[in-house]
Amino acid sequence: MIIVMRKGATEEEIADVVERVERAGFGVHLSRGEESTIVGVIGGDRASLEALGSSLEGHPGVARTMRVTKPYKLVSREFHPEDTVVEVGGVRFGGGEVPVIAGPCAVEGRELYLEAAFAAREAGATVLRGGAYKPRSSPYTFQGLGEEGLEILAEARERTGLPVCTEVMDPESVPLVARYADILQVGARNAQNYPLLRALGQIDRPVLLKRGFGTTIEEWLSAAEYILAGGNSQVILCERGIRTFETATRFTLDVAAVPVVRQLTHLPVVVDPSHAAGKRQWVAALARAAVAAGADGLEVEVHPRPDESVSDAAQALSPEAFRQMMDEIAAIAAVLGRRVP
Amino acid sequence: MIIVMRKGATEEEIADVVERVERAGFGVHLSRGEESTIVGVIGGDRASLEALGSSLEGHPGVARTMRVTKPYKLVSREFHPEDTVVEVGGVRFGGGEVPVIAGPCAVEGRELYLEAAFAAREAGATVLRGGAYKPRSSPYTFQGLGEEGLEILAEARERTGLPVCTEVMDPESVPLVARYADILQVGARNAQNYPLLRALGQIDRPVLLKRGFGTTIEEWLSAAEYILAGGNSQVILCERGIRTFETATRFTLDVAAVPVVRQLTHLPVVVDPSHAAGKRQWVAALARAAVAAGADGLEVEVHPRPDESVSDAAQALSPEAFRQMMDEIAAIAAVLGRRVP
Amino acid sequence: MIIVMRKGATEEEIADVVERVERAGFGVHLSRGEESTIVGVIGGDRASLEALGSSLEGHPGVARTMRVTKPYKLVSREFHPEDTVVEVGGVRFGGGEVPVIAGPCAVEGRELYLEAAFAAREAGATVLRGGAYKPRSSPYTFQGLGEEGLEILAEARERTGLPVCTEVMDPESVPLVARYADILQVGARNAQNYPLLRALGQIDRPVLLKRGFGTTIEEWLSAAEYILAGGNSQVILCERGIRTFETATRFTLDVAAVPVVRQLTHLPVVVDPSHAAGKRQWVAALARAAVAAGADGLEVEVHPRPDESVSDAAQALSPEAFRQMMDEIAAIAAVLGRRVP
Amino acid sequence: MIIVMRKGATEEEIADVVERVERAGFGVHLSRGEESTIVGVIGGDRASLEALGSSLEGHPGVARTMRVTKPYKLVSREFHPEDTVVEVGGVRFGGGEVPVIAGPCAVEGRELYLEAAFAAREAGATVLRGGAYKPRSSPYTFQGLGEEGLEILAEARERTGLPVCTEVMDPESVPLVARYADILQVGARNAQNYPLLRALGQIDRPVLLKRGFGTTIEEWLSAAEYILAGGNSQVILCERGIRTFETATRFTLDVAAVPVVRQLTHLPVVVDPSHAAGKRQWVAALARAAVAAGADGLEVEVHPRPDESVSDAAQALSPEAFRQMMDEIAAIAAVLGRRVP
Structure with a gap:
């Protein structure tokens, strides 16, 4: 109870x-x-x-x-029937708008990131993404620029006027990342990192919570409950594909999670089609599917020259491909009475 | 080779x-x-x-x-670069049109089936579905009306003017089912029933081949190869959800299979959102996602009074809900330059 | 009911x-x-x-x-509390003995099969295996010798004195295969081929029913129910690995299925470590695990010269490796008060 | 490189x-x-x-x-061909011995924990387990006693003479937990928490690294690489079941991971049959399977009165059941020329 x-x-x-x-x-x-x-x-x-x-x-x-019968409560629609709208720098997640977060996987350097940020804005992105801290499977690969990356993000925000979303990987770094970022992202590998989620419950800043690739919808919502139970109700959920036996795609996008989650919770839910597809030629189709299923936004990897990307090169869209995707999802959103800002 | x-x-x-x-x-x-x-x-x-x-x-x-490097060859786009169009009674799968196959899960009786058929046609279906032979997990549940069901399907075709699609479960029954049905369906449980697939390679009638819930995309296309290798190239592929750890939905719709399969093969691919969702409140969202991802059609369960259905009651749409779904997918198809006939 | x-x-x-x-x-x-x-x-x-x-x-x-609350009934331990013992040519599955079915994946030719059969017997096998009809993903690979293969199996039985187990793939072939084989095997791809299961319910011959790689334990037991409901209660269940996200092994052996199934049903359950492992260096470890978990037998691929095998070459044991495995499992069975005959 | x-x-x-x-x-x-x-x-x-x-x-x-071709290197057997032995208070993991870590899921209170510790030692455990910090799906359930729990563990060590193993959940807590614990455990939900793994690379204390329920074997070994790359090579791997479509058990024990991992790495690998089974009646069978497959140890939940346990009650063994399990695995280990200390 x-x-x-x-x-x-x-x-x-x-x-x-x-x-x-x-x-x-x-x-x-x-x-x-x-x-x-x-x-x-x-x-x-x-x-x-x-x-x-x-x-x-x-x-x-x-x-x-x-009475708590489900493991989550504040997150549930029974507790809070109306849609929660998470607003970030004038961008609204959850109120019938379908904003798109875009940018390179990682912040690789100042010049490149600024170029990418302008290209993403030009093509319709309303929030920038880019990792300063990267959770990488191998300790020997590029792990992100750290605070230097955060500074580049802040400069990109300054110059493009768009809010920025970036990942935080441990509780201790939350205050630092919160100084720079407009949205703090929890990656799939930290989807059940409870000390981190608790720390994020203590701040007054939106959190984008990715579903773990091995976690159920119920566990994902329960993870969000940790943040809300701490007092921060500005949570955006993000479906990004789960682990299955199929290997043609990097992960299997659980597009049904969108309507399921929208029924179970009042929190907005966005979709990351890039990590699910793993190959750029399928990203737009998944983005369209997500918006058609009712997603409250997207998070997409865009890179000025995708093949030069130091991480996840295969899945980043070029600015041209991203612009075409934006046109398509805007038209699909309109079918559902929604709007891509 | x-x-x-x-x-x-x-x-x-x-x-x-x-x-x-x-x-x-x-x-x-x-x-x-x-x-x-x-x-x-x-x-x-x-x-x-x-x-x-x-x-x-x-x-x-x-x-x-x-040279055969993949396990399938005739099915591959390398072998046959243009889209294959499978035409059934004036309905075209694969040529930019997005026809919808609809009807009850099973043919439960003459009156009810005819009512359902007219309701489905009224709401925009262009092919009827209905099982005369039902693969059921338990031997003690309703197994279908058999040939009597096929006769009812034939009458429904006669009276509605729509072609009918129905399942065949063993090689011996292929000639009988082919006498009545316009499209012979292979269910997920028979997705790798090679004697059945061989028998379907010998007939001159379209086959709708469902993906097994435990089979990879490569195995699915290889199963289609059995039919094409037998001489029958009128194959429509059907994604219907795979088995994963997520239990909120009955199966996990692998919506990415649509663009993946369209890249690998020239055969049309449709989606069954009903079996994937398992609950009717999520069917329309999955149908929209499928069309947005580029599906060449849908197969949907519709029942005049869903709660009375003897099988899969929870997932059948009412005619009203189906009609609304049809309006939405028609608008989404138009975004992609496609048309729901 | x-x-x-x-x-x-x-x-x-x-x-x-x-x-x-x-x-x-x-x-x-x-x-x-x-x-x-x-x-x-x-x-x-x-x-x-x-x-x-x-x-x-x-x-x-x-x-x-x-009352039928589970989808299966005759198969359940509630219905029949004592272990069912399936006896084949003096070999007993289910009564505290742990017989091993062994031989090449496919019957590739008379000479080779006889050599393999004697080698398997020599190393401790008490039932021979070998496919005359092979369900292969690609229609262009070796599909088995058909009836010629059955004749070779019959000769091997004659000469070694061991009963033989071989796969049947469609209902029509059941009488033919039953004329030659002592145990009729249903492969993983046909685990829910209900017409085939019904046909096997009509014969008086043991059936080895493999679990489908995408089927749950409940569906597997329900599939067995089709055979028992037809009147044939001589069913041996066989766990052989399920589909998961892990790709190091060919399938993931669900070793827990052994104690789970032994609790739910009175039917004997054996394990096929060869298809689960997919690589021979891990087969013996899985065989030991299966026997330690309480399996009522094993089915193992053994080939006189594994690298020459036309199908599943990578997973067949050499006779020497098989003999060592037999020694280990005999000792483990003894720990559980069981006996490898 | x-x-x-x-x-x-x-x-x-x-x-x-x-x-x-x-x-x-x-x-x-x-x-x-x-x-x-x-x-x-x-x-x-x-x-x-x-x-x-x-x-x-x-x-x-x-x-x-x-050259680094795999994402892990120090962890690989190529780099270090002989088995690594991790020694903790006289107990050896990896050198042909099969020690068993046992105790309640959580440290619930002093009296109870001491009772459990003596019971576990009595029945053959050589390392104690018990969580002072519990990663729980819901923020409203018991989260562990924190440092008070660590003190209880230290007292139990003092009085039983057995080393203790307990979980650490965030990098900041590593020094605190390391002051009390002999083995620091990383739970499945933190299997890819890289800041935590880095922090554990900096200490001179053994780490038990559980496989994430959604992580591949390659990712698991790569996670271990983070610890070794930091300079700490005292890592014990622990397989505890992965997420699959099967729901009869809580997770699916990937018993094949034991021989696979022993081939790929020199690090010892133990198995947790309790979390995999999720129900106590299947724990002993999985424990036997693990030892038969070659595991270098076990971690098992034991509780003096399992039904009173505040977490994971259904899967804890009673001391009597645990003792019987110990007898069985000792005999199986002997078959493989190994010894349960």
């Missing part, structure tokens, strides 16, 4: 609720968010939880109590 | 080629098709195959020789 | 039960087995089924009635 | 090599280990790498240069 405190609940009210929960023999998990404080109740059988819930109805400072 | 004989090659010419191949120490696999006879060469290393190939260039009756 | 008739139930008694079921508004699925006739009741809600069940308790000819 | 410096290479020698690599136009990744410093060369085509490699042969301070 979770106990949602009223927005202005006092410390005394919170302490009183915690004490009552503990006195009743339960454990307590306290989440202090900007919007509200949530008292998670740990342990207990159905009957005792119901008794506790009843006793707290109308208690000072308590907004409501809810 | 395969040796493709000219269309009018004589028996003597064929026999001569076979003899030369055998004399060179290879095994022979002879496929007599309506369009051409193919001499498959079994065994041998690269060098000896090349020598054999050179010696047969320009030989009487020989159209060409080809 | 299923109604199990007594062993000697008369035609009148059966007809009477069928009539009562139909009069109550249900469909009927009749399975006439050698051991007993089973009346499957199709359709109906819980309440009406219970009413029907009660009304048939003690009815003439009726042994018992059972 | 990687350049392995001699053990006593001076700072000047290292700096000289780095300079030469950079002057040749390559990037540099420097790993300073206790055993040796490794200069990773980033970028470059085959020809220029070979030229660089030749020029550094025999260079002062350089032990050898190696």
Whole structure:
């Protein structure tokens, strides 16, 4: 069960609720968010939880109590029926618009990144992407430029006027990355890195949470719950393909996750067709499929000269191919009464 | 290696080629098709195959020789660069049109099926579907009406003017089903039932070949090769979802298979969103995604009163929901310069 | 629900039960087995089924009635608590013995097969294997010797005194294969070929039913139910690896299927480590794991000169490697109080 | 390519090599280990790498240069042909012994944990396990006792004399956990958490690295490479089941990973049958299979009263069941010439 405190609940009210929960023999998990404080109740059988819930109805400072049957709760549409809109620098994820995040896989250098950023904006991107910290399978491959990459991203934002999205890989780096980035991205390999998710629950900045390639939809939403339970409800989900037996594509895009997730949660869901396809000739088809399925946005790899890319070269679109993709998805979004900004 | 004989090659010419191949120490696999006879060469290393190939260039009756590096050949786009169009009663799969096959999962009875058929046609379906023979996991569930079902399908075709598509489950039944059906469907569970595929290679009737839920794209195309190698090139491929760890949906629709397969083969590829989703609320989203990805058609379960369906009730669309889906996919097809007939 | 008739139930008694079921508004699925006739009741809600069940308790000819909650019933341990022992030419699967079926993947020729058969027997095999009909991904590769292969198998049995196990691929061939083979094998690709399974339900000969590489344990047991429902309860299950994202091995051996299946069913379960591993250097480790997990036998590919094998060359053991494997599994079986005959 | 410096290479020698690599136009990744410093060369085509490699042969301070074709190198058997033995408090992983790590999933409290620890030791465990930090899908479930849990583990070690193994979830906690634990465990969800792996490369303490449930064997070994590249070669690999379509078990134990990994790497590999099975009745069968396949140890959940466990209750063995399992695996290990200490 979770106990949602009223927005202005006092410390005394919170302490009183915690004490009552503990006195009743339960454990307590306290989440202090900007919007509200949530008292998670740990342990207990159905009957005792119901008794506790009843006793707290109308208690000072308590907004409501809810039984947790799914592993996630704040994330669920039952808890929050209307779509959440995550707004970043004037770009809206989740309100009928379909923004596209684009740019190179990694920030490889200043000149190249700025060239890529302008090309992406020119072709219709409204958010820039680019990794300063890269989770790479091998320790001997390019691992990103680190803070230097963050500075390049900041300069690109300055000069293009577009917000930037970049990956953060460990809790300690969250404050640093949050100083530079407009959206903090959690990569697939960290999709269940709970200390990192907790750290992201403490900041007031949007988070793009990729689904792990081995995680179920339920686990993915539960991972998002860690961020919301910490008090940060600006979460954008991102489907990017799962591991299956098929090897023709790099991963198998689970396009059905889009309507499934939109039914289960109020959070916006975007799709990364680049990592799923793994080969650029299939990226546009997956992008179109994602928008047609109802995705609230896309994240796409674009590179001025894809074959020169130091990571994931095979899957980056050229600016020309990206522009054509943008035209197609704009028309498809319109069919669904949506708009690519 | 395969040796493709000219269309009018004589028996003597064929026999001569076979003899030369055998004399060179290879095994022979002879496929007599309506369009051409193919001499498959079994065994041998690269060098000896090349020598054999050179010696047969320009030989009487020989159209060409080809090294087989993939397990499929006639199916590949290298072999036949233009799109194959499979035409059934005026409906064209593969030529820029996006026809929709619709109807109940199973033919449950005459009245109900006719009602469903008219409703499907009314909402825009151009081919009817319905199983007379049902492959069911349990031997104790409804297994289909058999020939009586085929007769009902024939009556529905007569009265609606639409061609019908129905499943065949074993080689022996091919002639019977072919007497009634316009398209013979191979279900996912028989996707690698080679005796059945061989039998379908011997008929002059389109085959809709579903991908097995555990088969790779390469195996799927190789299965189609069995039909083409037998002489029947009217094959429509159908992606219907694969087995993965995700359980929110019944199967995971591999929407990327559409552009991948369209690159690898000249055969049309359609998508069955119903079996992939397993729940009707997600079917339309998957149908839109499939058309946006470039599918050459759809196969959708529609039932006048879905909750009364004896099989797969949860995934059938009502006629109203189906009509709305049709409107959406028609608009998306138009974006790609295609047309839902 | 299923109604199990007594062993000697008369035609009148059966007809009477069928009539009562139909009069109550249900469909009927009749399975006439050698051991007993089973009346499957199709359709109906819980309440009406219970009413029907009660009304048939003690009815003439009726042994018992059972609610079907799983898709399989005769196969389940609830229905038949003791282990089923399938005996073939003195070899017992399922009674604490761990026999090994061995031989080349395919029967490639008389001389070679006889050499392989003697080598396998010499090294401890108690059943011979070898495919006369081979389900191959490509129509252009060796498809087996057909009836000639069956004759070679029969000669090998004659000369070695060991029973033989070979694959059957379509219902029409069942009588022919049954004339030659002691165990009829259903391959992974035909694991849900229901017409074939039905045909095998009609014969009085053991069937080795491989699990499909994309089928769940529940579907596999349900496939076995088709054979038992037809009246043939001599079924040996065979786990041979499933499709997963891991590509180091050809398939992923689901070794846990052994204890799971032994809990769910009374049928013996054997393991094929050769197809799972796909490379011979890992076959013995998987064989040991299977026996340690409680498998009731193994099916292993052995070839006198593995590198010359025309199919699956990479996974066949040499006779020497096979002998060493036999020594190891015999010792492991002994740890579990079992015996490799 | 990687350049392995001699053990006593001076700072000047290292700096000289780095300079030469950079002057040749390559990037540099420097790993300073206790055993040796490794200069990773980033970028470059085959020809220029070979030229660089030749020029550094025999260079002062350089032990050898190696082309990196796999993403991992120090981990590979080519690099280090003999088995690595990881020794912890007298227990040896990798040298023909098969130690068993056992204990409750989580440290739930002092009394209970000590009881469990003695029971585990009594039944044959030689290392204790227990989570002080628990990665849980839901933020509202028990997350572990934290440092209090570590103190309990230390007390258990003190009193039982057995070393303890416990999970660490983020780089910042590594020094704290390393103060208490003998083996630091990386859980499946952090299998590709590279900052954590880097931090573990900096310590002089054994690491048990679980395979991610969605990661390939190659990715798993590459993750280990991060630790070795940092200078810590005391890594124990742990297979614990992967995600597949089968739902009867919690995960699918990839038992073949044992022989595959033992061929590819010199590091010891143990198996966790508890998380794979997910139900206690199948744990012993998987444990036996693992040892029979050649595992260098096991990690098993044991709880004095399994049904009272606050996490993963369904999969913990009782001390009695654990003891029986120990007897069986000791006998199986003996068959392979190995010994359960």
